[in-house]
Amino acid sequence: MAQVHEDVVWLKPGQLAERAGVAVSTLHYYESLGLITSRRTAGNRREYRRDTLRVLAFIRASQRVGISLDRISDALASLPDEGLPTKKDWARISRDWEDDLNERIDHLTALRDKFSNCIGCGCLSLKSCPYSNPDDILGADGKGARRIP
Amino acid sequence: MAQVHEDVVWLKPGQLAERAGVAVSTLHYYESLGLITSRRTAGNRREYRRDTLRVLAFIRASQRVGISLDRISDALASLPDEGLPTKKDWARISRDWEDDLNERIDHLTALRDKFSNCIGCGCLSLKSCPYSNPDDILGADGKGARRIP
DNA sequence: CCTTGACGTCAAGTCAACTTGACGTAGTCG
DNA sequence: CGACTACGTCAAGTTGACTTGACGTCAAGG
Numbered sequence: 001m002a003q004v005h006e007d008v009v010w011l012k013p014g015q016l017a018e019r020a021g022v023a024v025s026t027l028h029y030y031e032s033l034g035l036i037t038s039r040r041t042a043g044n045r046r047e048y049r050r051d052t053l054r055v056l057a058f059i060r061a062s063q064r065v066g067i068s069l070d071r072i073s074d075a076l077a078s079l080p081d082e083g084l085p086t087k088k089d090w091a092r093i094s095r096d097w098e099d100d101l102n103e104r105i106d107h108l109t110a111l112r113d114k115f116s117n118c119i120g121c122g123c124l125s126l127k128s129c130p131y132s133n134p135d136d137i138l139g140a141d142g143k144g145a146r147r148i149p
Numbered sequence: 150m151a152q153v154h155e156d157v158v159w160l161k162p163g164q165l166a167e168r169a170g171v172a173v174s175t176l177h178y179y180e181s182l183g184l185i186t187s188r189r190t191a192g193n194r195r196e197y198r199r200d201t202l203r204v205l206a207f208i209r210a211s212q213r214v215g216i217s218l219d220r221i222s223d224a225l226a227s228l229p230d231e232g233l234p235t236k237k238d239w240a241r242i243s244r245d246w247e248d249d250l251n252e253r254i255d256h257l258t259a260l261r262d263k264f265s266n267c268i269g270c271g272c273l274s275l276k277s278c279p280y281s282n283p284d285d286i287l288g289a290d291g292k293g294a295r296r297i298p
Numbered sequence: 299c300c301t302t303g304a305c306g307t308c309a310a311g312t313c314a315a316c317t318t319g320a321c322g323t324a325g326t327c328g
Numbered sequence: 329c330g331a332c333t334a335c336g337t338c339a340a341g342t343t344g345a346c347t348t349g350a351c352g353t354c355a356a357g358g
Binding site for chain 2: 345346347348353
């Protein structure tokens with residue numbers, strides 16, 4: 001049961017930044033993207049709920065394995081505004097990201113292991129190495145590389 | 150035995166780009182970075198050795214798992230100019246990248262599994278979740294964008 | 299021979315995820 | 329009270345990996 005039993009502690013930008021291990025400018029940036037929120041004091045200074053530390057931790061952890069802020073944003077938006085996320089919340093995010101994470105893991109292990117194989121087979125000759133198959137290479141979605149349509 | 154038995158086929162930019170699944174502009178870009186090379190015709194058009202396909206495949210595969218062009222460049226620079234890379238060549242690259250690859254794999258699997266754990270433990274509360282440890286999070290040095298696919 | 303398209307160069311644009319800078323205010327401490 | 333620091337806003341810069349655009353050239357086909 002989420003304890004909406006308020007006793008909320010508010011942190012100043014510098015404090016939050018320090019404790020979360022990010023720069024203050026990063027907080028501004030995240031806020032501009034709607035990843036975190038703040039209230040203002042009379043003097044227009046930001047104040048963050050302590051919970052924001054948890055959000056930042058989640059962002060960092062996700063980011064670190066290559067999930068974009070965009071997707072993290074979606075995930076966060078799907079979490080409840082009040083109280084702690086529930087089993088169901090995490091289950092949903094887990095489901096959303098699982099394929100992605102698994103795919104990354106597969107590619108990584110494959111490349112790592114490929115080195116051993118290639119060492120044995122004189123590989124990296126286009127036809128024999130699965131890793132040199134261009135058709136199979138279009139994972140990257142970004143703007144960057146786009147296959148000839 | 151590397152067959153330096155010449156019978157080299159030269160490809161035009163369009164051909165290479167198509168067969169490798171990249172844009173011609175990408176070839177220019179890679180060439181500017183020294184990842185691939187070309188010779189010129191009388192009319193100043195580029196011509197690439199067919200081997201370049203293999204190099205491009207290697208670049209794609211490596212890139213896909215998050216190795217930067219910079220590191221790929223180093224790896225390529227360490228390969229022999231003539232003939233196919235040997236066992237030793239791949240072994241060296243493998244060694245260079247292994248920690249990196251393993252680390253990525255670890256983080257990925259950890260996050261993936263963490264979801265299950267967190268679902269069970271109501272995690273993502275800063276103290277209990279290893280993934281929310283900020284001290285451990287300051288690794289990111291870079292200036293600009295830093296993604297770990 | 300002329301048109302079309304692939305190619306050449308170089309500068310500038312793009313995108314994500316931030317940081318830096320310029321410049322002004324708020325709050326704290328000696 | 330005055331200095332100093334933390335903070336506020338907004339624009340612009342940075343990095344990596346490319347793409348796009350502008351503009352001119354080479355080559356093959358009709």
